Amino acid sequence: MRIILMAMISLLCTNMNAQKFITKTGNVNFSAGSPIEKIEGNNRSVAAMLDAKTGTVNFIIQIKSFVFEKQLMQEHFNENYMESEKFPKSSFKGDISNLSSINFSKDGEYPTDVAGKLMVHGVSKDVKVSGKIIIKNGKPTLKANFNIILADYGIEIPGAVKDKISKEAKVQVNCSLDSMQP
Amino acid sequence: MIINLIKHYILLIIVLIPIGMQAQFSDSTDFEKLLDTANPKKEYVRYAFKSPRVINGHSMEMLGKGVLDFRILHRFGTIDGGLRELFGLDQASMRLGFDYGITKDLTIGYGRSTLNKELDGFLKYRIIQQSKGQKSFPLSILWVSGITLTTVKIIDPELNKLVNRTAYYHQLIVGKKFGNAFTLQLSPTLLHRNLVEYATDKNNMVAIGIGGRVKVSNRTAFILDTYPIVYGARSGYNIFPLSVGVDIETGGHVFQLHVTNARGMNEKAFLAETTHDWTLGQIQFGFNLSRVFTIVKNTDTGW
Numbered sequence: 334m335r336i337i338l339m340a341m342i343s344l345l346c347t348n349m350n351a352q353k354f355i356t357k358t359g360n361v362n363f364s365a366g367s368p369i370e371k372i373e374g375n376n377r378s379v380a381a382m383l384d385a386k387t388g389t390v391n392f393i394i395q396i397k398s399f400v401f402e403k404q405l406m407q408e409h410f411n412e413n414y415m416e417s418e419k420f421p422k423s424s425f426k427g428d429i430s431n432l433s434s435i436n437f438s439k440d441g442e443y444p445t446d447v448a449g450k451l452m453v454h455g456v457s458k459d460v461k462v463s464g465k466i467i468i469k470n471g472k473p474t475l476k477a478n479f480n481i482i483l484a485d486y487g488i489e490i491p492g493a494v495k496d497k498i499s500k501e502a503k504v505q506v507n508c509s510l511d512s513m514q515p
Numbered sequence: 516m517i518i519n520l521i522k523h524y525i526l527l528i529i530v531l532i533p534i535g536m537q538a539q540f541s542d543s544t545d546f547e548k549l550l551d552t553a554n555p556k557k558e559y560v561r562y563a564f565k566s567p568r569v570i571n572g573h574s575m576e577m578l579g580k581g582v583l584d585f586r587i588l589h590r591f592g593t594i595d596g597g598l599r600e601l602f603g604l605d606q607a608s609m610r611l612g613f614d615y616g617i618t619k620d621l622t623i624g625y626g627r628s629t630l631n632k633e634l635d636g637f638l639k640y641r642i643i644q645q646s647k648g649q650k651s652f653p654l655s656i657l658w659v660s661g662i663t664l665t666t667v668k669i670i671d672p673e674l675n676k677l678v679n680r681t682a683y684y685h686q687l688i689v690g691k692k693f694g695n696a697f698t699l700q701l702s703p704t705l706l707h708r709n710l711v712e713y714a715t716d717k718n719n720m721v722a723i724g725i726g727g728r729v730k731v732s733n734r735t736a737f738i739l740d741t742y743p744i745v746y747g748a749r750s751g752y753n754i755f756p757l758s759v760g761v762d763i764e765t766g767g768h769v770f771q772l773h774v775t776n777a778r779g780m781n782e783k784a785f786l787a788e789t790t791h792d793w794t795l796g797q798i799q800f801g802f803n804l805s806r807v808f809t810i811v812k813n814t815d816t817g818w
Contacts, residue, residue, distance in 0.1 A: 357550065404582055419695070
């Protein structure tokens with residue numbers, strides 16, 4: 334009896350591992366341009382993890398991995414605005430507020446609200462983001478669009494380029510996760 | 516009994532393994548650790564200088580692939596002329612240059628200087644780029660080979676041949692960016708002039724270039740560019756090019772404002788034809804303006 338019980342616990346535990354999803358090649362991009370200048374950066378090596386059991390989501394973004402159409406823009410992004418030597422990563426850690434309404438074993442699109450801490454340029458702020466989780470073949474894709482105000486994160490825009498750079502960056506998140514192999 | 520006990524222990528271990536794994540990734544700091552250990556990528560050290568030139572000489576920085584650097588260089592007269600000459604601003608000499616990054620490690624460049632109506636061209640190749648992380652290398656090493664051509668005619672018709680107006684230079688650049696704010700490079704340079712002015716002048720010259728940058732803020736830096744001549748200087752001469760200045764970056768432009776004793780703006784001209792002496796106050800203002808244009812765009816921006 335005890336053996337069966339332990340075997341069951343054991344099985345349950347291995348099953349719990351399958352409830353974690355992870356990727357290292359997630360996609361986050363942003364746009365902070367103006368009608369005068371297109372400013373768009375794209376990052377295809379975002380790390381993301383989702384714990385379906387606790388509803389915790391984690392993102393880590395290497396600032397230097399953002400790619401721009403113009404290399405000078407990429408240099409300015411790293412050197413002048415994000416100061417990526419000093420602040421190499423941005424991160425987000427949050428919890429899904431409506432976890433019970435998401436069925437991770439059933440394909441479909443689930444509107445999702447996440448509340449947590451977003452860290453950009455060394456400044457941490459509480460944010461709420463609405464997005465969706467798309468389940469397909471048991472694997473979730475996290476999607477969200479939101480705006481961040483650059484000044485909130487201590488990112489300064491000098492007067493000379495004020496007309497070219499938006500005060501707000503539009504951020505798109507699109508990360509397809511795989512089951513985490515223990 | 517003992518066998519049963521062993522069985523229990525085995526099961527207990529089997530049960531504990533996945534629990535242990537669960538615990539391992541339980542919060543975000545552990546998530547970070549997992550990523551860092553699983554992904555210690557090699558990362559190139561970039562932005563050692565704001566521009567592919569320190570002031571006169573080549574820097575360890577390269578242009579990106581498909582980037583054109585349009586350079587407008589000005590050198591004025593010596594400041595010792597005083598107000599009458601507006602501290603040298605009455606006499607300007609210039610070089611227009613076009614440098615283009617064929618790949619991130621190969622640049623070709625062309626320029627024309629008003630001084631002696633000289634043309635110059637070069638090939639710059641980065642052999643290895645400084646990097647951090649796995650399989651990193653602590654230095655950047657580059658090679659530059661260039662040619663200069665004076666288009667002003669030599670007065671003696673016997674000597675006025677293309678070959679006599681041509682000079683070559685070869686340069687090795689070894690540089691390192693220390694932290695975020697300080698960069699230092701050495702560039703041993705060999706200059707060969709096919710024809711020299713005096714019989715006692717040597718056709719070959721060797722100089723050890725020293726270039727450095729100290730960042731003052733995100734957009735400004737102090738720069739130093741000097742080429743002490745170790746072989747082939749005109750006998751009795753102890754003069755070599757020395758330039759100090761500031762890099763100022765304003766959006767699309769980099770301005771390099773400086774004072775220098777070198778009038779020439781190509782390697783032959785500033786190595787072999789610098790006659791002004793810092794110790795006598797024979798220095799001049801100069802500025803370099805660099806504007807980069809993206810010819811080949813990176814299309815994968817995600818939007």
